[in-house]
Amino acid sequence: xxxxxxxxxxxxxxxxxxxxxxxxxxxxxxxxxxxxxxxxxxxxxxxxxxxxxxxxxxxxxxxxxxxxxxxxxxxxxxxxxxxxxxxxxxxxxxxxxxxxxxxxxxxxxxxxxxxxxxxxxxxxxxxxxxxxxxxxxxxxxxxxxxxxxxxxxxxxxxxxxxxxxxxxxxxxxxxxxxxxxxxxxxxxxxxxxxxxxxxxxxxxxxxxxxxxxxxxxxxxxxxxxxxxxxxxxxxxxxxxxxxxxxxxxxxxxxxxxxxxxxxxxxxxxxxxxxxxxxxxxxxxxxxxxxxxxxxxxxxxxxxxxxxxxxxxxxxxxxxxxxxxxxxxxxxxxxxxxxxxxxxxxxxxxxxxxxxxxxxxxxxxxxxxxxxxxxxxxxxxxxxxxxxxxxxxxxxxxxxxxxxxxxxxxxxxxxxxxxxxxxxxxxxxxxxxxxxxxxxxxxxxxxxxxxxxxxxxxxxxxxxxxxxxxxxxxxx
Numbered sequence: 242x243x244x245x246x247x248x249x250x251x252x253x254x255x256x257x258x259x260x261x262x263x264x265x266x267x268x269x270x271x272x273x274x275x276x277x278x279x280x281x282x283x284x285x286x287x288x289x290x291x292x293x294x295x296x297x298x299x300x301x302x303x304x305x306x307x308x309x310x311x312x313x314x315x316x317x318x319x320x321x322x323x324x325x326x327x328x329x330x331x332x333x334x335x336x337x338x339x340x341x342x343x344x345x346x347x348x349x350x351x352x353x354x355x356x357x358x359x360x361x362x363x364x365x366x367x368x369x370x371x372x373x374x375x376x377x378x379x380x381x382x383x384x385x386x387x388x389x390x391x392x393x394x395x396x397x398x399x400x401x402x403x404x405x406x407x408x409x410x411x412x413x414x415x416x417x418x419x420x421x422x423x424x425x426x427x428x429x430x431x432x433x434x435x436x437x438x439x440x441x442x443x444x445x446x447x448x449x450x451x452x453x454x455x456x457x458x459x460x461x462x463x464x465x466x467x468x469x470x471x472x473x474x475x476x477x478x479x480x481x482x483x484x485x486x487x488x489x490x491x492x493x494x495x496x497x498x499x500x501x502x503x504x505x506x507x508x509x510x511x512x513x514x515x516x517x518x519x520x521x522x523x524x525x526x527x528x529x530x531x532x533x534x535x536x537x538x539x540x541x542x543x544x545x546x547x548x549x550x551x552x553x554x555x556x557x558x559x560x561x562x563x564x565x566x567x568x569x570x571x572x573x574x575x576x577x578x579x580x581x582x583x584x585x586x587x588x589x590x591x592x593x594x595x596x597x598x599x600x601x602x603x604x605x606x607x608x609x610x611x612x613x614x615x616x617x618x619x620x621x622x623x624x625x626x627x628x629x630x631x632x633x634x635x636x637x638x639x640x641x642x643x644x645x646x647x648x649x650x651x652x653x654x655x656x657x658x659x660x661x662x663x664x665x666x667x668x669x670x671x672x673x674x675x676x677x678x679x680x681x682x683x684x685x686x687x688x689x690x691x692x693x694x695x696x697x698x699x700x701x702x703x704x705x706x707x708x709x710x711x712x713x714x715x716x
Contacts, residue, residue, distance in 0.1 A: 277489040284326045288377030294327045296364045299336055300371045302353050303361035310349040318373040318491035321347050368521035370464045373456035373492050381458045385577040388452050390533050395421045395447050403446035408618045416606050425603025428584040434654035435608045437585035438539050444583055445500035445535045451476050452533035453493045463568050464522040472499050472530050499534035501527045505543040516569040531580045541586035542593055549594040559601050610650035620656040629660050631676035638678045643685050659684045
């Protein structure tokens with residue numbers, strides 16, 4: 242652990258003060274900072290086989306040619322003391338040779354021997370992974386248990402803060418809070434455009450703290466990439482700046498708890514390890530990359546696989562907290578399943594699977610149309626966000642003339658979608674963006690592909706630009 246602090250007997254008060262200040266700065270990063278492991282000092286500390294590490298060093302030298310020890314440290318995220326041991330082993334095996342030594346221990350250049358280049362080419366043919374050294378499966382399992390999301394609890398204040406800016410009924414907010422504290426998967430269901438996906442993604446804001454994610458793990462000498470820059474958002478943790486602190490293991494990255502979204506493209510194959518025969522290593526499936534965070538399955542029921550089959554894939558992980566994955570060699574291994582799953586669907590739960598399956602879902606939350614007051618709040622918020630001018634008459638026209646006459650429900654997606662069309666048309670015509678009757682009608686007909694209906698606004702709304710100029714002359 243890097244958060245270990247000692248002051249030698251009789252040490253100057255200034256050193257003690259610096260230690261305390263460093264600890265305070267470190268703790269500002271949150272309690273999760275204590276998850277960071279001490280940097281390995283020996284090959285044994287890495288949890289990796291020295292032959293595996295030599296292979297990694299040799300492949301790096303194969304790609305870069307003559308390489309310095311400092312470059313290896315930067316690229317492989319291992320300290321000088323570990324790499325010293327690997328290089329010494331490589332020299333004994335006649336894979337590496339030292340070509341220059343500088344004034345300091347770290348100022349060393351090395352390269353492959355003739356035999357080493359041949360062996361490195363063989364290593365590359367088997368696996369082309371050249372990056373941060375992986376961590377062991379055991380180390381990854383230990384870390385997942387220590388930063389588990391399964392014990393997450395929330396409060397009403399936290400839920401309101403997480404969903405601020407969205408127009409949601411108080412009753413639904415309270416149902417979401419209860420669903421979070423149940424610790425079980427949750428499903429949002431209701432008509433398309435009611436805001437289910439937005440609600441599901443906002444759940445990620447309720448996840449407390451941060452997680453430590455390895456760049457990769459190794460299982461039976463097979464490399465599996467975990468860290469994904471498109472998913473994992475690094476967090477700059479404040480660490481002690483004095484020389485008395487122990488460095489942390491750079492093979493791990495402190496990140497915000499991840500939120501991963503899969504939609505209609507999701508298949509059963511995507512939930513397994515993805516082996517790339519050309520590169521010789523694996524990408525972790527999306528629910529593994531989401532470990533310690535939230536995994537949202539959007540549009541459940543729209544995938545090419547039946548919903549029951551898709552979720553049956555997770556029944557054992559739901560119940561037992563671990564998943565079984567298979568290497569291309571046929572070897573299977575267990576991995577903790579430490580992810581909170583939320584589904585959104587346009588279908589009622591009863592239409593998606595049998596009762597035994599849905600018992601495993603903690604809460605089924607209906608997200609339906611808004612009432613007029615809620616719809617107005619969304620409309621006004623989107624007008625402000627898009628900088629589109631409007632007034633009460635325009636809103637009344639939208640609700641009473643367009644929605645009610647067509648029978649379309651007041652869904653949360655409509656104001657933003659319609660106003661974006663209004664804005665696009667205004668930019669084309671080089672006019673101010675104004676959501677009046679004629680412009681809303683034009684957007685409505687375009688959005689809903691209306692032919693032969695609502696061709697003209699009601700008499701009081703006619704006049705086009707002239708009506709607009711009168712309505713908004715005062716700004």
